[in-house]
Amino acid sequence: MRLGFPRPSLSTFSPILFHANPGRPNTCSSKCLIQPKPQTPLFLRPPTHSVTLSELRKWQNWAKTLASSVGSNFIDADNSPDTILLHRELNWLIEDALENPKPLLTQLGTDCNDEGMVMNLRAELGDLYELWKRRIEERRPFQYVVGCEHWRDLVLSVEEGVLIPRPETELIVDLVTDLVKGDHGELREGLWADLGTGSGALAIGIGRVLGTCGRVIATDLSPVAVAVAAYNVQRYNLQNKIEIKLGSWFEPLKDVKGQLVGLVSNPPYIPSDHISGLQAEVAKHEPRLALDGGADGMDDLLHLCHGATSMLKPGGFFAFETNGEKQCKSLVHYMQNESKGSFCDVSIVSDFAGKQRFVTGFKARPFVNNLHTSCISS
Amino acid sequence: MSSLLLKRSSLLSQNPSLRRHFVTYLFASLSQPQSHHLPPSNRELTVPGSGYGFLGKNNNGSSLISSETSICLSGSFSGLINSTNFRFFGSLAAVEPSTSDGLTVDGIIAHQWAILDESEGDWKSHASAIAQSIHLIKKRLQWKKLIVRLELLSLQIDKPDLWDDPVRAGKISREHGSLMGKMKEVKAFEQELLEHIDMIKLARAENDADLESESVKALFEMRRSAKEKELDALLAGEHDSCSCFIEVQAGAGGTESMDWASMIMKMYKMWAQRHGYGVTIVDEMPGEMAGIKRATIKVDGEYAFGYAKAEVGVHRLVRISPFDSAKRRHTSFAAVAVIPILGDTSTHVQINESDLRIERFRAGGPGGQHANTTESAVRITHIPTGITATCQNERSQHQNKASAMAVLQARLDQLEMARQAQMNAEHTQSLTEISWGNQIRTYVLHPYRMVKDLRTNYEVSDPDSVLEGDIDSFVLTYLSASLDKDEHDW
Ligand SMILES: C[S@@+](CC[C@H](N)C(=O)[O-])C[C@H]1O[C@@H](n2cnc3c(N)ncnc32)[C@H](O)[C@@H]1O
Numbered sequence: 001m002r003l004g005f006p007r008p009s010l011s012t013f014s015p016i017l018f019h020a021n022p023g024r025p026n027t028c029s030s031k032c033l034i035q036p037k038p039q040t041p042l043f044l045r046p047p048t049h050s051v052t053l054s055e056l057r058k059w060q061n062w063a064k065t066l067a068s069s070v071g072s073n074f075i076d077a078d079n080s081p082d083t084i085l086l087h088r089e090l091n092w093l094i095e096d097a098l099e100n101p102k103p104l105l106t107q108l109g110t111d112c113n114d115e116g117m118v119m120n121l122r123a124e125l126g127d128l129y130e131l132w133k134r135r136i137e138e139r140r141p142f143q144y145v146v147g148c149e150h151w152r153d154l155v156l157s158v159e160e161g162v163l164i165p166r167p168e169t170e171l172i173v174d175l176v177t178d179l180v181k182g183d184h185g186e187l188r189e190g191l192w193a194d195l196g197t198g199s200g201a202l203a204i205g206i207g208r209v210l211g212t213c214g215r216v217i218a219t220d221l222s223p224v225a226v227a228v229a230a231y232n233v234q235r236y237n238l239q240n241k242i243e244i245k246l247g248s249w250f251e252p253l254k255d256v257k258g259q260l261v262g263l264v265s266n267p268p269y270i271p272s273d274h275i276s277g278l279q280a281e282v283a284k285h286e287p288r289l290a291l292d293g294g295a296d297g298m299d300d301l302l303h304l305c306h307g308a309t310s311m312l313k314p315g316g317f318f319a320f321e322t323n324g325e326k327q328c329k330s331l332v333h334y335m336q337n338e339s340k341g342s343f344c345d346v347s348i349v350s351d352f353a354g355k356q357r358f359v360t361g362f363k364a365r366p367f368v369n370n371l372h373t374s375c376i377s378s
Numbered sequence: 379m380s381s382l383l384l385k386r387s388s389l390l391s392q393n394p395s396l397r398r399h400f401v402t403y404l405f406a407s408l409s410q411p412q413s414h415h416l417p418p419s420n421r422e423l424t425v426p427g428s429g430y431g432f433l434g435k436n437n438n439g440s441s442l443i444s445s446e447t448s449i450c451l452s453g454s455f456s457g458l459i460n461s462t463n464f465r466f467f468g469s470l471a472a473v474e475p476s477t478s479d480g481l482t483v484d485g486i487i488a489h490q491w492a493i494l495d496e497s498e499g500d501w502k503s504h505a506s507a508i509a510q511s512i513h514l515i516k517k518r519l520q521w522k523k524l525i526v527r528l529e530l531l532s533l534q535i536d537k538p539d540l541w542d543d544p545v546r547a548g549k550i551s552r553e554h555g556s557l558m559g560k561m562k563e564v565k566a567f568e569q570e571l572l573e574h575i576d577m578i579k580l581a582r583a584e585n586d587a588d589l590e591s592e593s594v595k596a597l598f599e600m601r602r603s604a605k606e607k608e609l610d611a612l613l614a615g616e617h618d619s620c621s622c623f624i625e626v627q628a629g630a631g632g633t634e635s636m637d638w639a640s641m642i643m644k645m646y647k648m649w650a651q652r653h654g655y656g657v658t659i660v661d662e663m664p665g666e667m668a669g670i671k672r673a674t675i676k677v678d679g680e681y682a683f684g685y686a687k688a689e690v691g692v693h694r695l696v697r698i699s700p701f702d703s704a705k706r707r708h709t710s711f712a713a714v715a716v717i718p719i720l721g722d723t724s725t726h727v728q729i730n731e732s733d734l735r736i737e738r739f740r741a742g743g744p745g746g747q748h749a750n751t752t753e754s755a756v757r758i759t760h761i762p763t764g765i766t767a768t769c770q771n772e773r774s775q776h777q778n779k780a781s782a783m784a785v786l787q788a789r790l791d792q793l794e795m796a797r798q799a800q801m802n803a804e805h806t807q808s809l810t811e812i813s814w815g816n817q818i819r820t821y822v823l824h825p826y827r828m829v830k831d832l833r834t835n836y837e838v839s840d841p842d843s844v845l846e847g848d849i850d851s852f853v854l855t856y857l858s859a860s861l862d863k864d865e866h867d868w
Contacts, residue, residue: 084664085753092752092773106651141750150773167738167754167775168746270747281750291747324744352756352775353738353745 036224038231039159041147047099047120054115059125060104063090063132070136081142086135089142093132096146097122139280149199156199156232161224163290165201168351169266172319173205175349175360176262179317180209187317189213190261195249195304196220198290200229200242202264207233207241216242219252222289249300250307260312266321267300269293297323301331309342312363318343325356332359475565477572479579483509486571496601501578504597508571511604512564518611518861519560528557548724553616560614567607571600612857617718617795618684623660623788627672629692629711629814634702636669638695638710641845643673646689646714648847655679660781661768668701674785676719683718688853690716691818698824707824713812717788727790735759736779739768758782765789819852821845834859 067086081089094101099120123131134140143149143164149156151165152173158164180188188211194203197218207216220226226246233242245252253260270291276283282291293300301320308318322328328348335343346361476482486509491502493510531554534540540547574593581590613619624646628639650657656678663671677686692713699708720726738745739755755770756778767785772778821841822828829844829852830837836855838844844852 081751081753085751088771089752106647106657142752143750150777152774152776154774163747164750166746166750170774170776266747268747274748279749282748286750321746323746323748351738351745352736355745357746 036161036227038157038224038228039147041096041155041157042093042122043096043146043148043155045122047122049121049124050118051121051125052115053103053117053119055125056098056104056119056121057115059128060090060094062129063093066132066136089135090132092142093128093146096148097128139284141281141285144285151199151201152205154201154204154232154236156201156204157228157235158199159224159228160285161222161287162228163198163225163286165199166266168353168355168357169201169321170205171349171351172202172264172266172321172358173209175319175358176206176264176317177209180211185211186315187261190215190313190316191256191259192216192262192264193253193256193260193311194218195263195265196267196290196300197229197244198222198225198266200232200244202266203229203242203244204232204236204238206262206264207238208236210241214241217245217253217256218242219245219247219249221246221248222287224287225290249303250311253311257311258313261316263304263308263312263316263318264320265304267293267304269297269301269321269323269327271295271297271323293323298327298330301327302334305331305334306339309339309363314363314365316363317360318363319349319358319360321358322356328356328359335359335361475569475572477576477579481572481575483512483568483571487513496598499591499594499598501575501594501597504594504601505571505575507601508597508604511601511608512568512571514608514862515564515604515611518608518858519564519614520861521564524557524561528554528561531557545724552722556616563607567600567604571597574600609854612854612861613681613684615684615687617720618687619681620683620718620721621655621676621678622683622686622719623674623676623717623785624686624689625672625674625715625717626670627713627715628665628670629713631708631710633665633667633669634699634708635710635712636665636667636671637701638669638693639671639673639712640665640669641695642693642712642714643670643675645845645847645849646677646686647675649849650675650677650679650682650847652847653679653682653685655682658781659771660785661770676781676784683716685850685853685857686716687718688856689714689818689849691812691816692814694817694820696820696822696824711814711817713814715812717785717792719784719788720791725791726787727794729760729787729790733761735761738775739770754778756782758786760786760790763790763793765793831856 064087067090068083070081070083070086091105094104098104099122103114103117103119121128131145135142135145141164143158144160147157147159149158149164151167152170156165190213192203192206192210192215194200194206194216195218197203197220200218203216203218207214210216218229220229223246226244230244233239233244268289268291270278270293272292272295274297275288275292278291301322304320312318320331322331332346332348335346342364343361344364346359348356349358349360351357474482474484476485486505489502489506491506493507494500494503531550534550535554540550574597577593578590578597581587581593624643626639626643626646628635647657656676658676658678659673660676661672661674663673665671692711695710695712697708697710698705702708735758737757737759739757743749752773753770754772754775755768756775757766757768758779759766765786767782767789769778769781769785772781818833819829819831821844822830823841827841828837828839829841831852834852834855836852838851
């Protein structure tokens, strides 16, 4: 099913989710039928507003002062940005908002007669005051402020309602890239799935490393995420390679059962009662649907793990992101016991911070039975 | 070619014996008579030889010497000098170009004709000035060394087995092409001077006033461009045309020095921006109260390294400290290192993925979905050498990693160059190697105002403009002083 035609079966939530997260918004109200229109990130808007350099400098100084006033207040509270980081974000906001950011970002142009120079802006000056104020005072994530997130070598559009892709997740694309590079065609030219695609980050990252016949199906339960992902796929001109489907986990993939050569997912994995204690940028602004993984955060991971056995082709690859060591271990344990014999080469991969972050492996091939038993028991 | 590239052993790892072999081979041949390497039959090679045919096949057109065709005639040299089809052999360089009546550039200098003001239309004055410039340019290019080196490279290029090691061969042919270009340019300039003199003499003999004034005018123009060429010759080093990283580190003394380090860094940023170079902050470690502990910027553009290398060393500041409530005079130090970014990837040291440790830098907490930060700093450590590189200014972790990798690559390349002693050793020092005793410049803001270079004694009385990036005169004075000193060495 192509995006834009939600079908009735959407209301069939998978049982795990349904029970574990009674608090989740019912995404299938009549609203589902209205296609959300994704916002254009700031840097892609036309520079149709003009102000003088001196007016801009005034804003810049105000914004710096506001950022400095934060000092280290935030960081003590909940591990959030300090002044240095906020100053860096301010420079990025300038980069995105101005057609020619140079005079504000370099030390040149201190020349007084430049001050009257007209600068072209992609938003009204008043909006810039408002945007920065909300960044500091409401702790609105910087990426929502500028409407984009730089992720790997991509610039992805994001907005409220869509999870901002995390740096840790970039590594999944590296894992797939390495795998596909050494592959003789099956993985490179086959069908992949990215479940809970959010902004489409993983699907796009993977879509760009597959061969000409390689395809990705990306699903999400959130209509906003689906719309934003489709927008990002368009921006990278991958609409022939990546199909975005609205629906819960495997449900939109019924017709490709057993045909996937690869399956990746960064499902919600935060234990429900941790959510309110998260850093303000996350807890107050990012969608709960993208974060809440049930009582121990494992609901969706286990559901995906379970489904992977029937969705993947023998020899097919999977990679799941988790909350850390505990979830990695219990996922591996699940694979070695509950779904014994289904997977092989199961391993835990750490992120760059040294945290055990991902569980990867392959769907076992039936004819190497004795081999995979040995690798599973190891 | 790429698979062969991979074969190139990492100079820092596994294959020291191979590497030693390569290095000693190149350098040993410097000290040995050429006949040792060149069988007599090769000496008479006058058409593209087997080596060249092979080159064409393997090289996929990437060689810089492809414009050079191997035609070498013995005997009359001067007729070939302007032709692009001429290929240099050491023995021929010895043939001095001269006018029809035997006047050479050295001859002109020996005459010691008075050098008058440019506006005086005296041809001897122009000729004398141009000859002086040529002399200086040759000195800056280290002419004699250049000839020896070219001769050596020519011998290497003629070996039939040259392209058995395509990486080395590429390196050799590139260096040959570049040195060749420099030599040809000077030779052509010399020749032009002598031709104009011939013309003037002819015009006088035939009483052709038009021709004479035309030729004098041509000499006048040469005299101007000679000045530019003198400057160009200051930046003739192998890596001078590269982009570079500039690194600044605060010396002991806490906030005071960290503030000074950030002033120095600002000076370089402004200098680079004035020159139209691209400037990116790669790595910055801010001080607790003010300034920076350490920072790395990338300066993108032609000859960034050639100029910036003159800044390597310790910079000293004397002022009334803005951080001292007692308003005492303080002395602070900041060290500067400069690393070239080699444009030619085939000369890069090969880095094995497995030798790297990549870490998220300044990461705390559980990460992943727990946190939303725009901070994605990455630190890469090259385990065998312990060299590290950090980047935190990019907007994605992937890009931070790529930038840190570029810094690491440049550091390893620099280490390798230092080992091969291909560059003047002092320019290759990393921050950790620069000794705090190695002061190159003093900036005094109080009790008087002055900036003085301790290497050249060049000084100015306006520290503000220097700190706003106006350092060119310091750079040029240093570069010419360091190249123009050893009269006998060139
Ligand atoms: C942690 S986010 C990951 C987003 C994206 N893959 C990334 O890495 O940035 C989890 C995503 O799963 C989606 N999701 C939550 N429940 C889902 C369900 N039942 N079926 C499909 N997607 C779901 C959320 O909307 C959210 O986009």
